[in-house]
Amino acid sequence: QVQLVESGGGLVQAGGSLRLSCAGSGIIFSINVMGWFRQAPGKQRELVARITSGGSRNYAEAVNGRFTISRDNAKNTVYLQMNSLKPEDTAVYYCNTMAGWITNDYWGQGTQVTVSS
Numbered sequence: 001q002v003q004l005v006e007s008g009g010g011l012v013q014a015g016g017s018l019r020l021s022c023a024g025s026g027i028i029f030s031i032n033v034m035g036w037f038r039q040a041p042g043k044q045r046e047l048v049a050r051i052t053s054g055g056s057r058n059y060a061e062a063v064n065g066r067f068t069i070s071r072d073n074a075k076n077t078v079y080l081q082m083n084s085l086k087p088e089d090t091a092v093y094y095c096n097t098m099a100g101w102i103t104n105d106y107w108g109q110g111t112q113v114t115v116s117s
Helices: none
Strands: 003-007 010-013 018-025 033-039 046-051 057-059 067-072 077-082 091-099 111-116
Touching: 003 091, 018 033, 018 091, 018 111, 033 067, 033 077, 046 067, 046 077, 057 067, 077 091
Parallel strands: 010 111
Antiparallel strands: 003 018, 018 077, 033 046, 033 091, 046 057, 067 077, 091 111
16 A cells, blocks of 8 residues: 655754655655645645656745755655745645645655744
8 A cells, every 4th residue: 555754854943954755655656746735733734845747846835936846756755855944834744646736645644844933
């Protein structure tokens, strides 16, 4: 079955950077749209970034210009480079495969990102 394992989160000061990783098994990332999502306390899970099998990228307005999504098909891994972090970026971050803009239902444990002011 599909397993998604996120890693790389942590506690950073505002303005700092983190690189999140998502490793998958039971599914081939290269033929799927991949997305990064986040859920902050009291808020709904939201799409942060998306990358298609062809390499096209989309970003939420709140992170555009600061975050970069990428993929390494040989490692079946997707990354999220997070720069210029802000306290409002604090959330649990998840990756998932997507069918276009629709998220699949198998979620990993996520990785916590905390940005202090």
